[in-house]
Amino acid sequence: MLFNNLNLTTLQRRTMGMLSGVIFLTILTNVATPSLSIRLTNIFPGLAHLTNGEQTSPLIVGLLSLFAVIPVLMAVGVVGHYLKSEPDEFIRTLVVRALLWGFAVTMAGNAVAEVFMNIYLRPFPLSILNADIFFISTGIAFRLLQRSYQ
Numbered sequence: 001m002l003f004n005n006l007n008l009t010t011l012q013r014r015t016m017g018m019l020s021g022v023i024f025l026t027i028l029t030n031v032a033t034p035s036l037s038i039r040l041t042n043i044f045p046g047l048a049h050l051t052n053g054e055q056t057s058p059l060i061v062g063l064l065s066l067f068a069v070i071p072v073l074m075a076v077g078v079v080g081h082y083l084k085s086e087p088d089e090f091i092r093t094l095v096v097r098a099l100l101w102g103f104a105v106t107m108a109g110n111a112v113a114e115v116f117m118n119i120y121l122r123p124f125p126l127s128i129l130n131a132d133i134f135f136i137s138t139g140i141a142f143r144l145l146q147r148s149y150q
Contacts, residue, residue: 015082019135022078025071026131071131094145101145102138109133 008016079099086092110130 011082011085015078018078019075022071022075023131023135025074029068029071075131090149094142094149097145098138098142101141102134105137105141106130106134 079095083092083095086095
């Protein structure tokens with residue numbers, strides 16, 4: 001079966017668990033973005049005083065930007081630790097190739113979506129989906145690459 005997780009090593013399972021946590025943090029940062037329709041202030045109304053309408057202070061913007069960078073840095077750290085710890089060089093090569101495919105799919109998806117948004121003049125904050133698209137496409141690419149060598 002293509003997406004069978006029974007043959008993962010302990011290191012791979014632990015890394016997948018950490019990456020799941022990174023995806024959860026990405027969801028939290030997406031909700032914290034003030035320009036989206038589902039904002040953190042809708043969930044926690046007590047935070048509404050942080051963003052007073054259109055006039056958001058540079059400090060709050062900087063804090064939200066820093067908050068959005070945390071999952072990205074964590075993902076890089078998790079993948080770097082996995083690549084350092086993985087004893088099988090073939091698997092390391094597959095992971096790097098899958099990461100490159102994940103990056104390519106994410107960038108291609110952004111390019112196509114930007115064209116459609118410009119043509120139809122309907123903005124959509126696609127950046128909230130970048131991490132999700134990247135993780136999903138990297139996982140699919142890894143399984144397809146792994147299967148192509150069997």
